[in-house]
Amino acid sequence: MGNGHLEATNIIRLVQKALMQARFDRNYNVAVSAPPKEILGVHASELFDLVKASQSKGKYRFTPDTIANEYTFQAALTAAGGAIQTAVNLHHNNSFAMLRPPGHHATLSAAMGFCFFNNIAIAASHLLKTRVKRIAIIDVDNHHGNGTQDIFYNNPNVLYASLHASPEIAYPGTGFSDEVGGRDGAGRTINIPLPYQTDDTDYLFAFDTIVDPIIRQFKPEMILVSLGLDGLLHDPYGMLGLSSAGFADIGFRIARLNKDLTKYNVGVFLEGGYKYDEIGKAAVEFFNGLLFPEEYEKSILNPSDRIQKIVHHVRSIQRHYWYTI
Secondary structure, eight states, X not given: OXXXXXXXXXXXXXXXXXXXXXXXXXXXXXXXXOOHHHHHTTSOHHHHHHHHHGGGSSSEEEETTEEEOXXXXXXXXXXXXXXHHHHHHTTTSOEEEOOSSOOTTOOSSOOBTTBSSOHHHHHHHHHHHHTOSOEEEEEOSSSOOHHXXXXXXXXXXXXEEEEXXXXXXXXXXXXXXXXXXXXXXXXXXXXXXXXXXXXXXXXHHHXXXXXXXXXXXXXXXXXXXXEOOTTBTTOTTOOOOBOHHHHHHHHHHHHHXXXXXXSSOOXXXXXOOOOTTTHHHHHHHHHHHHHOGGGOOOOOOOOOHHHHHHHHHHHHHHTTTOSOO
């Protein structure tokens, strides 16, 4: 998106290098372009046409910080194609889509937040058409995935659960706890807005008391994860206060849910993460927890008063739809 922009392909190199230096020297495949019909099954044709037209405009700003050039359309097509490849591979393996551009801010009809097409939504849509009927998407990015919420807001077959920095202090200003889904999708959106520099303990307490019991009641056939690493303390675009080790606890919890509820593997899709000296370590920790959950155990949490108040408020809203919280 231009020199000096923190959203860059360097993110992929840093994460992949860290994974390969750890114990994750697995099979790496190169993404291929998605068929346009897969993208048009999720996004409005106006957005597709606008991103495509940006090829001939040189530098084109969708928003002040979401900038396209002559290569963006092909990059976005390839990221969407990699998301579909990841979805297809879940029959055989846990799979990680290390993709750029990211996707969870791309709405039905708008590119924003460094995102052009919504990778995880395109993967979920493909799976709903070909393999499963109920999907849970867990979004652990610092920022609310407004695009994913927008696309599935009225869909009863997709549960979207997001833990993110409060929209009162963080981009994109959405994800309040009373945003719960519409029409047949009422209750299928769970938003947990978190205060400034929420630490591991408070984050995991919110996960354990809201996300875990609701997903267990929803009983998804498959779990997908928007993995944002920008929740790390002092991320230049982040407002939360997680440690790298905290991501292992998140991965462990998702692995436990998946083992108890589904017969498929977990699909993980890379979103934000701009603390370059730590995102690789955080990714390694997340996959340690996800792939080797037997090495972890649930710790006793001592949450703060402020997170207990937030959790109480979110639960009071969600009890209209779920009886196990």
